[in-house]
Amino acid sequence: MASYSTHKDDVLKRLRRIEGQIRGLQRMVEQDTYCIDVLTQVSAATRALQSFALQMLDEHIACCVSEAIAEGGEDANTKIKEANAAIARLVRS
Template identity: 45%
Template sequence: MSSVEQQQHTHHVDKADYLRRLSRIEGQVRGIARMIEEDKYCIDILTQVAAINKALHAVSLRLVEGHIGGCVVEAAQEAQRTENPELVDAKVAEAAQAIGRLLR
């Protein structure tokens, strides 16, 4: 599968929702930069960093769910049609690697 085909597999997600979430996170990051510029209390800054981490984790989990529910399921269906189990094995391995990166 080409990288173009892989990029198009985001059709299982609500792009507008992701863009809204990421825009909100971007605003939070700019807010932290202002807090640092204004010498705000360290604990307040750390609280905002924790909120951003939580928001990014939520986005990541939704993306993983979309990948498994869309790409992996599609690969399983294609594997069944073509009698090629390696298709699903590759998608599962790809998902496992992505999850591993998230956990580091």
């Protein structure tokens, strides 16, 4: 089970807000909005996605990784490696 399953509606609501930001960017381009204003909104959407990713990572570590460690075995090492890879991807972007 995914760590966000208990509050999937909240997760989806947050993603819909981000989707709205992206659609707003499309409208801004269609309306020939000043470049700096578009870039400001790109920055806001990027921060929103980064914040979402960090929330997902936090929940993954708190739930999936913690459970795997408590159960022991090779799955714990796999979950830790996956989390580390996700962190590396977030840091590089």
